[in-house]
Each structure stands twice: as structure tokens, then as C-alpha cells.
Amino acid sequence: MAPTAPQPDAAADPADRDTLALARRVLDAEADAVRGVEPGAAFAAAVSALLAAGESGGVLLVAGVGKSGQIAAKLSATFASTGTPSHPLDPVEAFHGGLGRVRPGDAALLLSHSGDTAEVVALAERLADAGTPIVSITGGRGGELAALSDHALSIGRVVEAPPLGLAPTASTAATLALGDALALCCAARRGFGERDFHRFHGGGGLGRLMTPVAEALRFRCGGASANLAAVPADATVRAGFDAAAAAAGAAGVRRAGALVVVGPDGRLVGVFTDGDLRRLVFRGGDGDPLSRPLAAVMTRDPKHLGPGATMRDAAELVRRLRIDEVPVVDGDNRPIGLLDIQDLVAFRLVDRGGG
Template sequence: MKDIAKRVFEVEIESLQHVAGLLDDSFTGVVEAILNCTGKVIVIGIGKSGLIGKKIAATFSSTGTPSFFLHPGDAFHGDLGIIGANDAVILISYSGETDEVLKVIPFLKWNKSLIISITGSPTSTIAKNSDHHLNIKITREACPLALAPTSSTTAALVMGDALAIALMESRKFQEEDFARFHPGGSLGRKLLTRVKDLMRTDSLPFIQIHASFTDVLLSMSEGKLGMVIVGSKDNVEGIITDGDLRRALLRNQDIAKLSVKDMMTVNPIIIDGDEFISQVELLMMEKKITNVLVGKERSIIGVYQIYTQ
């Protein structure tokens, strides 16, 4: 089974390398045409090509090029009205002769839509009726019967990814832009969410400067933050982390002689609640800490912990 898997990888890689060698100025022409397009990019395909088309449209949309997928069957039952005169349409068909896709072309011509095709045959009907064509001719399918689309769908997918990335870089699309389209994802959370939205504010573990070692240990265990705050919300004097505690024990194993002053870190880092999570987590990784206090000067309103979110 492992040999079969390796063979599939090798065949598909071989085909991708072949398609990469076919890239020419037509790719640049397609990118420029889409950049100059004032409408949307509509991707059309059926069967396995349709599934690839859905992914391409989704990738376009998430990287700064408004796009959606249109099934040719739905197109013939009223959805052609979705296509505007200023839209670009990408037709995907490896053979370039898919009947359902061919039937859309007369409308696109009448509508004066920009037509881009992705096929494995530059002489196919779909390619000849396109304003721009991208050739994804493969060496062979990974399917031993040469029946199931395998290398050909991979080639179409990678061509779509290549277009998306070329457009993304041309538009100078940044992390912040990506995050706006993915507010529910981890990147969106980090780039758009502020510390005050995720900080912990309840039952913060405070101790006083004269507390005993046992008080520190109990407060740290109850607080479940791996640290305690020395002082009060309005006057923070320092913090003691579990690391501070261990280092203090290594220096002096007689806990009766350990004082809060001996263990605590004075002038701890205090972050403004309006800071973005992304910036704060970079700082925390740089300082190799898992908790930061949130507030201003020596007054705090909460604690942000990097590993609990």
C-alpha cells in the first residue's frame, strides 16, 4: 500500500512539474486581466472540476479577489443572471469539451464577459472561445486505469492557487486583510482581538508582601494561573510565578526563611487592554513568559495567559 501511495505522489509531482514548464506569458495576461476586472470572478465547472472550482473560488475570496462558484446546471435554471458584464469568468474543463460548460459560452459572449479557461487542450472548443487560456496538460493520471481525474484535478487546483497568490501579492494583500475575512479563525483572533476581550478578571490571585510561603503556594494553586500578584489591583508591587518559586527553593530549601520579597519579580510587565493579541503574544514569546498583567502603570484590571486561549 505504501508503494502505491508513493507511486501516486510521484506521478502527480511529475505532472505538476510538466505543467509548471508550460507556464508562459498567458499566465501574466490572466493575472493582469483579473486585476483590471471591476467585477467579481466567477468559477464554473462540473464534476471533479467543479469541486476544484469551489476551492479556487473560496481561495480567491479569502485573499482579496471577490469570487464565487457557479454550477453550470444552476446557471441554466436562472442563475446566469448572477454574472455581470464586468465580471471575469473562469471555465474549468480538462478536456475543454465538457458539454455543460460549453453551453454557458454563448451567454458569456452575449454578456461580453471576460472568459478565462483552464484546460488540458489549447485547441479545445472551450480554449478557442476564451479570451485567455491556461494550459494544464499533464503527463498522465495517477489512476492506473486513466479514468479517475487525479493528476489533472491536482494541476487545476495548483493553477488556481498560483493565480490566487499572484493576485494576492499584486494587491499587496496583508495578514490584517486576511484576518478581516477570517474573524473566526486563529489568525483573525490574534490580529483583530484585543487583550481586554480575552483577559481573565475574576478571582485573581493576590497576596500581600508579608505573606508566608504557604500563603503563596495556596494562592497560586487556587488561582490556577501559575502565578500570584503581590499587592492589590490599585497597587501592584510584583509577581511570583511558579518558575520564581522553584528558583527560590533551589537557592534556599528552608521555606521558613523564604519571604515574598525574596521570590517576587518587581516591576512586572503590564499591558494596556487595548493592545492586540498578536502584538502581546509576540512580546510574551520574546520574554518567554506565559502571563502578563493588564492595566496601566501599577493598576491592573486583569491577566492574559497565552496558553489558555
């Protein structure tokens, strides 16, 4: 469920109502500041300049002082994690040996809301003398920093959040948003995709989401690690489950919760789950239900995942369709394995109820 915004009417105590009302004003002030930023031609030129630096083997240096310095550190991390090599540069430390980190071909992103922060302006002067391309993000008209920049970006005139309207709040939110836009536009122009993202985010929740499904499979068809039988559609239900049990037993694992059913050409044509088996038996009818051919009782043309799918794709499919098993196929629609709900639970992408 999506988080709800503070609701002043939800609190009975007057002090709580005042607190929630102020929270709403702060959020509105910051949202207005972000909405008010207008990327224009200078923004597009800045993206091109940062891409050119990266293509020449350069690194993006991101610098600011105070709150802008903290925003600079976050933006540097965002650039680095989306394919633009970057590291933060402390403007004060720069004049005590830190400038030794600046190399020919590097570019700089400098932040100062006033545009006149002495340490940042001094750094800009030194970088400009060295021929380092400078992109700046400032407020208002940009001050000295904008004048020293090759590409001067502005968040415009921003009113800081109440009650004092003094602490850097709306301005830092807008600066961060504009910097994020730079990073993500650079990534898009570079063709930075999901697999690239996964290489840089191998750990944590993001890493789990971007893991290729083919790497997470416990039940696999073919190869040395095979433990899942691809059962022909003309086999009986009993023969299908016997084959599945034999494949799992040979590998020393439990049987998967579904049969993967293939046609004469080895391509996926259906699935038959343990739930399907229970329903078939409970329906009864004439004859032995286990003697029926799978082609007559399977789910045809089941939803499946291709070789390029990620665990995020799998989680979305399971949640949307409320299914527990998903076949995974290669580029020719031949099964390579079966993903089940427990794989997603193990990756902490769904709870044990499948939600």
C-alpha cells in the same frame, strides 16, 4: 509530528505492500503534475484581469462540469475567503436562468481539462458575447475554451494516476493548485493580510489562530476591566504579590501566574512568575526573600507580544520558549495585559501540557 508517506517496506503482507506501492505511485503522479505547471506571462495577465474586475465592483464566476465543477466550487470558496468576491456558476443551470447572476464588470474563471466540454464552451461563448473577461484553465492545448478566453492557462499534458490512468486525479490536482495560485496571488497583490483573513475566518481553528491577542486576554492592566497590576520594579516581592492579589480580588478573578514589572516610565522591564517565587524561597539565604526588590530577582527584558500579535504568534512563542506567561504591550512598550497558557488551552491551540 508530521505525517509519514506510505512505506511499502512497512507492511509484511504482499497485498498490503502492493497497496502501499500503488499509493506511492498515485502521490508521485499528482505531485509531478503540480510540479509540471509553469505559470507564465498569461498567468500574470490573468491575475491583473481578476484584480481589475474586483476593483470595479465585479464578482468572479467560477464554472466547470463534473470533476472540474467540483474543483470550481472549491476555488470559488478560496477566492472568496481570500478577498476576491466570488461564487460558483453551474454551466447547465446558467442556461436556465443562472446567467441572470452575471453582471457588467464580472469576470469568469472556466475549467475544462479537454477544453472542449460542450456546456463550458457554450457558457464561454455567451460570456464572451457579453464582454465578460474570461480566464480559463485547461490541459494540453486548450481546445475551444482556450480560443474563447482572454487569458488561457494550461496545466500542460498530464498523465493521470495509476493503475488505470483514466480517472481525473493528477489533472484535477494540478488544476486546483493553479487555481489556488491565482487566488493567493490576487490576495497578495491586493494587500490582503492576516487581519483581513481573520474577518473572513472568524470561526473554527483558523478563526482561533488569527484572533488578536489583545481580544483574548483575561488578565488586563488599566481600564474598567483591569484585573492585573503593573508592579514597579523597586517594589518588594511581597508588595508585588499583594498588589496583584488586590487587583484580582477587586475584579473577582484569580490572580495571574506572574507579576508584570514596569519601570518609572510605566514601560515593561521584567516579569516575575510563581515559579520564580518558588525557586527564590527554596534557595533560602540570608534575610527574608519576600523583602527583596523585584528589580533584583525578576527576569529582565522578557519575551513579549505587541498589540498586533495573533493567537498563532502566541502559541508559537509559548511552544518555542516553553514558557507559561507572556506579557502583551502597546506600541510604547507599556503592558496592556498578560497572556497565560490557559488562554491558549481555552482556544484549543495547545494542550494542557503546553505542547
